Amino acid sequence: MSIEFKKVNYIYGENTPFSYIALKDVSLKIPQGSFTALIGHTGSGKSTLIQHINALLLPSNGEVDIDEFVIRAGEKPEVLKPLRKKAGLVFQFPEYQLFEETIEKDIIFGPMNFGMSEEDAKERAHKVLNLVGLDETYLDRSPFELSGGQKRRVAIAGILSMEPDILVLDEPTAGLDPQGAKEMLELFKKFQESGKTVIMVSHDMNHVLKYCDHVVVMNHGEVERYCDVDELFSERDYLESMSIDLPVITDFIQELNMGGFHINPSIKDIDELVNAIGGEYNG
Amino acid sequence: MDSMIIGRYLPLNSFIHKRDPRLKIGLLLLFLIAVFFDAGFIGYGILAAYVILCLLLSKISFKDVMKAMKPMIVMMLFLALFNLLFLNTGSVVCTLGPVKIYSGALKQTAYILIRLILIISMTTLLTACTKPLDLTLGLEKLFGPLKKVGFPTHEIAMMISIALRFIPTLLEETQRIMKAQASRGVDFQEGTFKEKVSAIVSLIIPLFISAFMRADDLANAMESRNYNPEATRTRYHQVKWNLGDTLSLVVSLVVISSVIALSFIL
Numbered sequence: 007m008s009i010e011f012k013k014v015n016y017i018y019g020e021n022t023p024f025s026y027i028a029l030k031d032v033s034l035k036i037p038q039g040s041f042t043a044l045i046g047h048t049g050s051g052k053s054t055l056i057q058h059i060n061a062l063l064l065p066s067n068g069e070v071d072i073d074e075f076v077i078r079a080g081e082k083p084e085v086l087k088p089l090r091k092k093a094g095l096v097f098q099f100p101e102y103q104l105f106e107e108t109i110e111k112d113i114i115f116g117p118m119n120f121g122m123s124e125e126d127a128k129e130r131a132h133k134v135l136n137l138v139g140l141d142e143t144y145l146d147r148s149p150f151e152l153s154g155g156q157k158r159r160v161a162i163a164g165i166l167s168m169e170p171d172i173l174v175l176d177e178p179t180a181g182l183d184p185q186g187a188k189e190m191l192e193l194f195k196k197f198q199e200s201g202k203t204v205i206m207v208s209h210d211m212n213h214v215l216k217y218c219d220h221v222v223v224m225n226h227g228e229v230e231r232y233c234d235v236d237e238l239f240s241e242r243d244y245l246e247s248m249s250i251d252l253p254v255i256t257d258f259i260q261e262l263n264m265g266g267f268h269i270n271p272s273i274k275d276i277d278e279l280v281n282a283i284g285g286e287y288n289g
Numbered sequence: 290m291d292s293m294i295i296g297r298y299l300p301l302n303s304f305i306h307k308r309d310p311r312l313k314i315g316l317l318l319l320f321l322i323a324v325f326f327d328a329g330f331i332g333y334g335i336l337a338a339y340v341i342l343c344l345l346l347s348k349i350s351f352k353d354v355m356k357a358m359k360p361m362i363v364m365m366l367f368l369a370l371f372n373l374l375f376l377n378t379g380s381v382v383c384t385l386g387p388v389k390i391y392s393g394a395l396k397q398t399a400y401i402l403i404r405l406i407l408i409i410s411m412t413t414l415l416t417a418c419t420k421p422l423d424l425t426l427g428l429e430k431l432f433g434p435l436k437k438v439g440f441p442t443h444e445i446a447m448m449i450s451i452a453l454r455f456i457p458t459l460l461e462e463t464q465r466i467m468k469a470q471a472s473r474g475v476d477f478q479e480g481t482f483k484e485k486v487s488a489i490v491s492l493i494i495p496l497f498i499s500a501f502m503r504a505d506d507l508a509n510a511m512e513s514r515n516y517n518p519e520a521t522r523t524r525y526h527q528v529k530w531n532l533g534d535t536l537s538l539v540v541s542l543v544v545i546s547s548v549i550a551l552s553f554i555l
Contacts, residue, residue, distance in 0.1 A: 023300060062468045087474060095472040103469040105494035119474025
């Protein structure tokens with residue numbers, strides 16, 4: 007039960023003047039139940055990579071295994087729906103995929119496409135709407151009268167209602183206010199703690215530190231690093247060379263340690279840090 | 290996007306690519322007129338040779354032009370069929386049950402197919418070898434004289450260039466939404482009629498919403514930069530006429546006018 011990439015290449019517009027290699031020899035094995043961050047600059051292949059997980063893109067070479075589903079280059083997969091149900095993909099700015107008259111109808115759209123009965127789907131819609139922090143009065147409202155952040159929640163609810171085993175998120179917090187972002191991330195964390203796999207593209211290293219356990223660094227279509235979050239953030243020079251900022255907390259600890267402190271650099275939480283320094287926090 | 294679409298620009302560096310957009314637009318118009326003169330099969334032979342010469346000079350493969358022609362095949366067959374069945378000039382060539390096919394119909398059908406093929410190849414050639422912005426610039430310059438009689442040349446050119454500018458954006462958006470909905474279990478390829486309708490609705494509505502939002506944003510952005518269509522403006526990008534253009538013009542005019550002259554002689 008895992009996601010495995012075996013020497014995957016992906017070329018956009020193969021055999022045209024526009025041809026462009028987006029993934030080069032990507033090999034990865036993401037275990038079940040992990041919360042993996044995918045980081046790298048724009049155009050490094052992150053979005054291309056995640057679209058292989060539910061077979062929206064098929065590899066030009068190599069093989070992608072998602073649990074029992076095997077997707078090989080040059081073979082058209084026979085069954086896509088069960089895989090798409092298993093791996094729920096939330097695109098960047100998912101609020102643009104809303105289209106139904108009511109929020110309820112939009113949330114049940116996914117589950118019903120996967121063959122669930124309307125009643126079950128509605129029941130689930132109630133549940134996930136609460137999960138994303140909206141109450142039941144929203145069910146009959148039009149998704150188009152909501153604020154941007156609320157639309158995002160509805161769109162994510164639409165994916166969660168499919169009850170995927172793997173949740174793939176492309177910058178889910180882009181454009182959200184810090185409080186909203188935190189709520190979303192905590193929701194994803196809870197989802198992971200129930201035994202599901204979460205993969206998240208992110209540019210915010212503070213989020214990566216706090217919520218993720220593994221991290222994949224992509225650069226020019228290649229996987230440059232695949233390691234524990236703590237391990238990556240201990241490589242200050244490498245991160246600098248990639249112009250990736252350290253998380254605020256880690257950066258602070260490292261600077262303290264350079265000045266002679268001996269604080270555990272894998273502390274992720276402000277309270278823990280304050281304790282480690284031996285002070286009190288009046289927040 | 291693997292398919293060659295009519296109107297897509299192919300970034301190559303060829304003799305045709307380098308020609309002045311005004312020349313290319315003007316010649317296309319003349320060519321279209323010439324296509325409708327009946328100069329017999331000799332005339333169409335000359336025009337076909339001209340198209341092939343242009344194609345060779347443009348470095349665009351015949352395969353790409355064929356691909357552009359593909360969506361038109363159904364229409365061509367439809368036209369051909371109707372002409373074959375319903376025209377009754379000339380003598381009867383053969384009889385298929387109740388249907389009689391006349392020699393005039395055969396000739397007319399051949400003409401229509403040849404004309405369509407010539408027109409599509411030439412227009413494809415124009416758009417494949419001319420950047421959309423150069424095209425509008427060319428149009429604006431060509432229609433420039435009409436400004437004196439109150440024709441809104443600039444506005445129309447601006448509208449065309451905005452429309453052209455947003456074609457790839459909307460295509461990209463379409464693909465993005467299709468992927469997002471495919472992730473929610475929509476099957477755009479197969480399914481019953483009802484499922485297909487629902488699939489299309491799930492694509493069209495978000496697409497319209499985002500197109501209107503973009504239009505609104507663009508209007509605001511233009512207004513906040515004080516856009517005024519009546520203002521005289523200068524261009525960073527200038528079109529320049531050179532020797533190659535003059536030569537092409539002369540050769541093309543000779544070909545086209547000889548075809549037109551031929552049609553009067555015959």
